[in-house]
Amino acid sequence: MLRSHLPRATHPARTLTAALLASATICTGALAQSSQVQQGEYLARAGDCISCHTGPGAAPYAGGTRVNTPFGYMLAPNITPDPDTGIGRWTFDDFYRALHTGVNKQGQDMYPTMPYDFYTRVTRDDVAAIYAYLRTVKPVRNAVDVNHLYFPFDERFTMAGWRELYFAEGTFKPAPARSAAWNRGAYLVEGLGHCSDCHSPRNLLGGIEKSRDFDGAVVDGWFALDPTSDIATGLGSWTVDDIATYLKTGAYQGKTTTFGPMAEVVKNSLRYLTDSDLRAIAEYLKALPPDSTLRTGRKRPTRRGPRAPRSISRIAVAATRRWGEASRVCFHRSRVMARWWRPIPPTS
Secondary structure (H helix, E strand, C coil), X not given: CCCCCCCCCCCHHHHHHHHHHHHHHHHHHHHHHHHHHHHHHHHHHHCCHHHHHECCCCCCCCECCEEEECXXXXXXXXXXXXXXXXXXXXXXXXXXXXXXXXXXXXXXECCCCCCHHHHCCCCHHHHHHHXXXXXXXXCCCCCCCCEEECCCCCCHHHHHHHHHHHCCCCCCCCCCCCCHHHHHHHHHHHHHCCCHHHHCCECCCCCECHHHECCXXXXXXXXXXXXXXXXXXXXXXXXXXXXXXXXXXXXXXCCEECCHHHHHHHHHCHHHCCHHHHHHHXXXXXXXXXXXXXXXXXXXCCCCCCCCCCCHHHHHHHHHHHHHHHHHHHHHXXXXXXXXXXXCCCCC
């Protein structure tokens, strides 16, 4: 008997099953993408991206915020998905390289006004979520001329020395001996939160005094308090709940209220964080010893007795090294000490 070459009729049940499976796959993918976007929005809040990338009266993330420095000024770039003036043509790899290594789409070293030396600790998955969220932001055409630094600071090759001295690339690695909450807090404080930027004292040229991380510092006339466990000047007498409430509301009843830059951080960032994340941050801060060196990982300098006389050559070498470091560290001040400065309107 000859077999028929005509196609067999498809069973209705099979057709329905295939359609349901396809629909379920599409819905699962859409839900996963939606979840990633929501996570990215949350992480962007944790990083307080909107404060720097939204100019006065401008659309969110459209850039234009002026950051004055002793070496000129910078304008925050447009990071909406506009293809011509924003990051619409950036691939995820471009975006990840910028946050993780501090190199932009054009392959240029970025200025540390964008705290990539902290963002390098953020995981690739979390960077992917932030990227997915920014792709959903309304595109805004707003061309921003970013670099207005004085010569020679406007030349990006000068960043090579800064990176060599102050940038250590690497994703955050949890400490096995610590609790999950402590590690989560460390991840937020040392990564997206970049808290040490404002809460560490700096030398005259803007370099962090590495032996005094988190000791507290003056930022544009405001004092960023010591968030370590120091009983006298820090949070030693505060409980984890006290700290978490302060971060959430900007106030600690009967003790203090946020003002200045910290009030802006609470308004645009911290109040959106979950209670568990705020408690994790609080637990990590409570574990910071006074005069912490946790961020740098470098040993505290020991006190020494009177120095022995040094030869002229040794003095010259030491002076040369000190001058080289001082000339490069000055860029770091542009992010922390000047990020809150605003231009004075011209008089008529």
